[in-house]
Amino acid sequence: MDLPLIVRQCTDQDLLALTEEEPAGAGVARRMLQRQRDGRVFFAAAWQGPVPLGTVVLDLHATYSPEMKNLFVNPTRRGEGVGTALCDWLEAKARTVGFDHIYLGVGKDNDRARGLYIRLGYRSIGESTSCTYNYVDEDGSTKTATELSDYYKKPLC
Template sequence: MAEEIVVRRCVDGDVDALEMTEPPGSGITRNLLRHQTAGSIVYAAAWQNHQPVGTVVLDLASKHTPELKHLFVQEAARGSGVGTALCDWIEDHAARAGFDKLYLGVGIENHGARRLYERLGFRPTGQTTTTTYQYVDDDGQKQWATETDDMFEKMLAA
């Protein structure tokens, strides 16, 4: 039987474990922790058997505030409830912070994520955004990508 999924805010002591799940030299964890310290995001991870199995960000400074971003579940943990647990945690955090809506963008071709978000009660807003960004691939090489997302929103419980 799999151990319970525990979701919590990331802290400096999580750096070593979280860096093991990201491309070499990408600095994702350290960058997100810096932004969290500055107050612009909340960075959370799902843990199972004392190992990180997924992460998510609540962006408090985006055009669509608050915005759920960067939901990632380790491939071996997909389909086990980790994504739902991360979304539930972020929704609860946003509601406790006084927000009445939560936004997210989902890639127009990311049908699996779209199904998850719709199942969790997110609905399309009719807005589409296109973003070009740089990232570090699994081999540690910098790459550019352009992503077109449909924006979704969900009313939060008071």
């Protein structure tokens, strides 16, 4: 019997399990937990037993705020509702803390994610942005990427 999928806010006790699911040296979970302690974000994961299947961040201080960021689902678990569950949890959290809408940016070339967001009720606001950032790839090498994204918004009421 499969264990249920549970989405919840991450805690410091989750760091080891989260770190095991990211590229060596990436430090994403550690940074997000610190930003959460600083009150800048909510950081959540979808769990099946002790294994995180995906993560998402609600940034409370983004240019478009609040903004859903860094939605990630383990590639072997995509198409199973994990991304939808993470989005649903994040939207409920945004409502709980008093927001009546939520934004997100989606890469211009990320058609799969765009389709999910449109299905969930997000609509383009007609604005785009470019962001350059460093990341650690699966081999543990630091790379630089530039992402062009379109912004979407969803009412939460």
